[in-house]
Each structure stands twice: as structure tokens, then as C-alpha cells.
Amino acid sequence: MAQKSIQELEVLLRARYPVIYVVSWEEGRVEEALAQIARRREKKLYLWSIARGLQQYGSPVEGKRRADERTTDPPVALDHVLESMENAIYVFRDLHQFFNSPAVTRRIRELASYLKNSYKTLVIIGPTLQVPTELQKDVTVVEFDLPDREELNSLLDRTLSEVNESTGRELSVAPEARDRILGAASGLTLNEAENVFAKTLVISGRLSEEDLPIILSEKEQTIRKSGLLEYYHADTNLAQIGGMDVLKDWLSKRSVAFDSEAAKFGLPAPKGVLLIGVQGCGKSLTAKAIAGVWGLPLLRLDVGRLFNSLVGSSEENMRTAIRVAESVAPAVLWVDEIEKSMAGSQSSGSTDGGTSARVLSGFLTWLQEKTAPVFVVATANSIDQLPPELLRRGRLDETFFVDLPDATERREIFQIHLQKRGRDSTCFDVIALAEAAEGYSGAEIEQCIIAGLFEAYSAKRPLSTEILLRCTRDSVPLSRTMKEPIDRLREWADGRARRASTGEAPRIQALVSGGRKLEMDHLDPIEKEG
Incomplete structure (x- = not known):
């Protein structure tokens, strides 16, 4: 929930944490949240960018167009924060791009020591987390959550209201369709959701369940940009799979577990399923059918893409792939032939310095602890190379054997x-x-x-x-x-x-x-x- 991130930010500001790094693509939402906190705490809010320098939040549009050339240089802007006597929050956009500069990292370390005894706070906003070793003990990281259903619902109402006002129409969305639309838009930023709602209205002139593929196409863009996951267009359904009546019944009962009513009933989102069986008996087809029937994006994780020769890169790639999958949730994550991907984990210490074991450990820990509605479908043709940790109940909901x-x-x-x-x-x-x-x-x-x-x-x-x-x-x-x-x-x-x-x-x-x-x-x- 975004409200949780806002509360965490306010607690850190009140506790006088000197340097806070907010990871988010949505600068506007973060700055608006900080503005609300600043008003409650009677603080001023200043924004910095390399293009505009330091400017006060809420200043007239004419002022925003003019850059303060005196503070566009990062070290100079940081010095201004150090010298200022105001009770304020200073937001620096994309400052992580200058962390390779010794002058910048040195000033941040000095600021971290000085700001503890002041009523000033430095907040860095960036889409990715890049904290150099020198700053790891001075910077506190907050991952700002994507919009929740309440925010998306408000955006949907506002979009419909604007369209109705400008066109004289009376567009509305049925309650059942609204729930599916908000579920499909979950994982998008407010800007992405607003764009895709507008796109849907332009293409079909309405917003209904039939328009879900248009909304899901926006998530496809997010997946493609990551480079670590493949997006599959799931046009298969369970009727196209012969047999497997037990598995089909199991999946049908869980198809409704992603809506808001299921959460109110007390149902957790299903974690996933492991399909083991003979080659060619429909395991991969089932993964595609699940996404098609449930109306969710299907993401394929190719573990081979994760491995990189640079130390620590493979583990970071796994974390990035997981973050991308969670960012477009609810979704189906398909790990095909998982036994081949994890085959070297047992001897990883002597073959690749433990990289495979660490990647597997990160994946298994996520399976155990994940709260995002990402349904994992893992398929395997052989049990000889399957890590025993994967078979333990709790990481996946069920293990099915798909026979001839x-x-x-x-x-x-x-x-x-x-x-x-x-x-x-x-x-x-x-x-x-x-x-x-x-x-x-x-x-x-x-x-x-x-x-x-x-x-x-x-x-x-x-x-x-x-x-x-x-x-x-x-x-x-x-x-x-x-x-x-x-x-x-x-x-x-x-x-x-x-x-x-x-x-x-x-x-x-x-x-x-x-x-x-x-x-x-x-x-x-x-x-x-x-």
C-alpha cells in the first residue's frame, strides 16, 4: 500500500534520519507525499534537478521554467543545503547518477553527520537503487509502493469524469468489470494507468472486461524493457488441453483468488504450482492456459539470462527480475524446465564460486516470503536434478505429476x-x-x-x-x-x-x-x- 510508504517516510523524517533514498519511478507522487508531510510538520520543501537547480516546491510556473544556474552543480547544491538555516526537506532528483564523483559522495557523508543535529533532511529520488559502498551506512532506503487499488479507482473515476465532461457522454463501468480492470492495471504507475485508460477509451470508446488485453499491453512494455523476462501473449485456455481433470479443477477453484472479494473472505493469493512429468504432456501449455483463463500477463523467466560474468551481477539480475514480476502483479511467472536451471547449484561452490547456489537461494527465499500476487508455474521433466528445497511445502501450493x-x-x-x-x-x-x-x-x-x-x-x-x-x-x-x-x-x-x-x-x-x-x-x- 502507498499509504504505508508515506507513513514510513514521515516516521524517518520525524526521527531525523539525515539522508533518505526513495526508490520510485514516480517523482510526482513521492514529491506530493513529501509536500503533505512538510505541511503537517511545518517544514518547507525544496526540489533539485540538474536542469533547474534548487527551487521551492509550489513556486509559480514562471519560476519553474527558469533554472537557478548557481545551484545546478550537485556539489554547490549540497553545500547550499549544508549552509541553509531553514527547517526544510531537500529533494534531489537522480542524484545517484553523480555518486561516482568523490566530491558528491564526500559532501553527502558530511551532510549525514551534520543533518542529525538539525531539522533538515536530504531526500534522494531515483528509479533504481545505486548506493556506493562509502554511503551504505549513511543512507536509509525506502521503496515507494506503486499505486494501490484505491488510487487507481480514483484515477479511473477522474478519467471517466473528464471524458464525460468533455464529450457530453455518460460513460460508466460495471462493478464486476471495474474490479477486473483495476486488477489488470495493478502494478502500473499512475501515469501508465492514466495513459492506458485513455488509450482504451480512444480505441473502443468504453472500459469493459473485453478491453483487458489493451490494459495488459501496457505491462508488456514494462517486461520488454527489463530484458530479463519474456512476455507471452496467452491465447490458450484449459479447454485446449486434453485430460488433466484434477489439475483443471484445482486451477479453476483458484481463478477467483485474485479479486478483492477473495481477500475480504480471507483467501491469500495462490503461490504457485510445480508440474513434473513426461515430456510433451502439456506442462508448458498449461502455464499458458492459466494466464489466458485468469486474464493475467504471462512472464517467462529464462534463468540463463540472469547469469553474468561480473561478480554479484547474477544475483542482482535475479532480484531485478523478481522486482519486475512483482511490479506488474498480479501475473503468472513461468519457469520452464527448472531442473536444468538449478542443476549446478549443488556443486556451485567448486564450479562457479557459489553463484548458482546464491541465485537459487534468492529465488527460493522469494518463493517462501513473497506477498505480491505472482503465481509461479515451474515445470520439470526430471526429478534427478531438482533441488530438494524446491519441493518443500510452503514455497509452492502443490506438486502435480503429469503422466501420459x-x-x-x-x-x-x-x-x-x-x-x-x-x-x-x-x-x-x-x-x-x-x-x-x-x-x-x-x-x-x-x-x-x-x-x-x-x-x-x-x-x-x-x-x-x-x-x-x-x-x-x-x-x-x-x-x-x-x-x-x-x-x-x-x-x-x-x-x-x-x-x-x-x-x-x-x-x-x-x-x-x-x-x-x-x-x-x-x-x-x-x-x-x-
């Missing part, structure tokens, strides 16, 4: 992919196809249909059950070539993970090598002696 589809699920998968490619599934014998595809994953069934389409197109014939049966029988599924690892995975999951579906696990046929065939009918049988 049974006969009923295979029929459903054939129907989904046939309809996806413009074919009427009732014109095919999906029962025979499902039987022929025993031991096949959903991805392998899809590839059989694609192979059948190639066969039919090259032969100038319509796609038929016969063609699909031939393509299915000609293919060898992964469950046969990798039977032993999959059996071991199934054995591990029994009793350790919840099955994603109620269906029975299909049988996996072992590969049988062709034996020598002898024609014996022309030979006389060998008589047994005795």
Missing part, C-alpha cells in the same frame, strides 16, 4: 487437434486412433496428425482415419525409447506428487528387437531318447 494420457484423454487430444486444424472430429474413428496411440504424449499425437496432413496433401487425398493410423503406427513414442527413465519418474511420483488426472496410467511397451525366425516345417522333429 490414458485412452479417454487421447481421444480428447485427437479431437482437439483435429478441430484446431479445421477437421470435424466426428468423421474420424478417434477410438481406434486413441488405441493405436497408446503410450503417446499429447505433443506426439499432434505430430502424428501433422504427419497425416503431409501424407494426405502430397497424395491429393482428404485426411482420413486410415492415414492417421498409418502415421501413428509408423512412429515410435518417447515412452518406449526412454521407458526406464519414465518408469523411474513414475515410481518417484507415486505418493510424492498429486496426479494431474483421474485416469489410469497407460502401459508402456518395451522395445522388442526382432528375433531369428526359423522355418522348421520341412524338418523332422527330433526324437527324445529314452
Whole structure:
């Protein structure tokens, strides 16, 4: 809540903390909050920037346009703060950009010592946290929260009121749609939210649930700028996934846990889920479907992007990725094949100086302690390299085992992919196809249909059950070539993970090598002696 940040700032000012570093992209909101505090504490408020120098807050517009060239230089402006006798708050914008100057850091250290015995406070505002070693004991950091629902709701009312006043219309937002819109705008700055509300009104002439993709597109910009996370357009739903009825039911019950009514009921936001299972059985597709059904942005964390050769950079990249994910919350964070990302953590001390272990530790600590509504979907194909810390309850809500589809699920998968490619599934014998595809994953069934389409197109014939049966029988599924690892995975999951579906696990046929065939009918049988 932003109110919490304002209260923290006021406490620090009253306690005479000399130098406060406020991390925020919203200078205007922070300065307005400080102005309110200054009025209550009967203090003056001064603002500094490299372009304008020192100016008093609330001065006439004409005065703001003129720069005070005497105080545009950072060391000179800091000296002015030191020499001033006023009871005031001095806000310096982007002063962190000059921390590489010994003259600046020296003056801040001297100020920190002097201001403790005065009624003056130095406040630095910057979008990123950059505190040099020399100042770490003198500077107190406050992360100013993004707008809460109350602020966004007020902004939405103000935007609608301005549009209605200027156009003579009577636009309004239904209560249910308002809740979804505010949820989608959560994580945006006030300026970003105002821009996207205006953009939505220009494009569609209204604000409704159908306009959520437009609002979410603003969050996509934030993700792209970070460079550490990938934004996926989630256009998949659970109906496009065959089987997994238990997992679907579990997800459906948690789809309403992000709205305000759920919070009033006492429901916490769900933390996440770990999907372990056979390759190609729909784990990644499920991550996309969750975001699509819940109407949340889908972010993919590629752990490989986090690692950097500079000491400490990898850990900072992880923290940055987490901050970005939380800044656009509520959201779905997808960590694909997490076992490969964390594979080197056990031997990290002897291979990379402990970097992998520290990155993993930071991620696991965040999973345990996070309060932001970021739903984590972690997928894994193997349990051999999974860190045991990840499996402990409390970090994620549930661990599901996604097995190969049974006969009923295979029929459903054939129907989904046939309809996806413009074919009427009732014109095919999906029962025979499902039987022929025993031991096949959903991805392998899809590839059989694609192979059948190639066969039919090259032969100038319509796609038929016969063609699909031939393509299915000609293919060898992964469950046969990798039977032993999959059996071991199934054995591990029994009793350790919840099955994603109620269906029975299909049988996996072992590969049988062709034996020598002898024609014996022309030979006389060998008589047994005795």
C-alpha cells in the first residue's frame, strides 16, 4: 500500500534520519507525499534537478521554467543545503547518477553527520537503487509502493469524469468489470494507468472486461524493457488441453483468488504450482492456459539470462527480475524446465564460486516470503536434478505429476487437434486412433496428425482415419525409447506428487528387437531318447 510508504517516510523524517533514498519511478507522487508531510510538520520543501537547480516546491510556473544556474552543480547544491538555516526537506532528483564523483559522495557523508543535529533532511529520488559502498551506512532506503487499488479507482473515476465532461457522454463501468480492470492495471504507475485508460477509451470508446488485453499491453512494455523476462501473449485456455481433470479443477477453484472479494473472505493469493512429468504432456501449455483463463500477463523467466560474468551481477539480475514480476502483479511467472536451471547449484561452490547456489537461494527465499500476487508455474521433466528445497511445502501450493494420457484423454487430444486444424472430429474413428496411440504424449499425437496432413496433401487425398493410423503406427513414442527413465519418474511420483488426472496410467511397451525366425516345417522333429 502507498499509504504505508508515506507513513514510513514521515516516521524517518520525524526521527531525523539525515539522508533518505526513495526508490520510485514516480517523482510526482513521492514529491506530493513529501509536500503533505512538510505541511503537517511545518517544514518547507525544496526540489533539485540538474536542469533547474534548487527551487521551492509550489513556486509559480514562471519560476519553474527558469533554472537557478548557481545551484545546478550537485556539489554547490549540497553545500547550499549544508549552509541553509531553514527547517526544510531537500529533494534531489537522480542524484545517484553523480555518486561516482568523490566530491558528491564526500559532501553527502558530511551532510549525514551534520543533518542529525538539525531539522533538515536530504531526500534522494531515483528509479533504481545505486548506493556506493562509502554511503551504505549513511543512507536509509525506502521503496515507494506503486499505486494501490484505491488510487487507481480514483484515477479511473477522474478519467471517466473528464471524458464525460468533455464529450457530453455518460460513460460508466460495471462493478464486476471495474474490479477486473483495476486488477489488470495493478502494478502500473499512475501515469501508465492514466495513459492506458485513455488509450482504451480512444480505441473502443468504453472500459469493459473485453478491453483487458489493451490494459495488459501496457505491462508488456514494462517486461520488454527489463530484458530479463519474456512476455507471452496467452491465447490458450484449459479447454485446449486434453485430460488433466484434477489439475483443471484445482486451477479453476483458484481463478477467483485474485479479486478483492477473495481477500475480504480471507483467501491469500495462490503461490504457485510445480508440474513434473513426461515430456510433451502439456506442462508448458498449461502455464499458458492459466494466464489466458485468469486474464493475467504471462512472464517467462529464462534463468540463463540472469547469469553474468561480473561478480554479484547474477544475483542482482535475479532480484531485478523478481522486482519486475512483482511490479506488474498480479501475473503468472513461468519457469520452464527448472531442473536444468538449478542443476549446478549443488556443486556451485567448486564450479562457479557459489553463484548458482546464491541465485537459487534468492529465488527460493522469494518463493517462501513473497506477498505480491505472482503465481509461479515451474515445470520439470526430471526429478534427478531438482533441488530438494524446491519441493518443500510452503514455497509452492502443490506438486502435480503429469503422466501420459490414458485412452479417454487421447481421444480428447485427437479431437482437439483435429478441430484446431479445421477437421470435424466426428468423421474420424478417434477410438481406434486413441488405441493405436497408446503410450503417446499429447505433443506426439499432434505430430502424428501433422504427419497425416503431409501424407494426405502430397497424395491429393482428404485426411482420413486410415492415414492417421498409418502415421501413428509408423512412429515410435518417447515412452518406449526412454521407458526406464519414465518408469523411474513414475515410481518417484507415486505418493510424492498429486496426479494431474483421474485416469489410469497407460502401459508402456518395451522395445522388442526382432528375433531369428526359423522355418522348421520341412524338418523332422527330433526324437527324445529314452
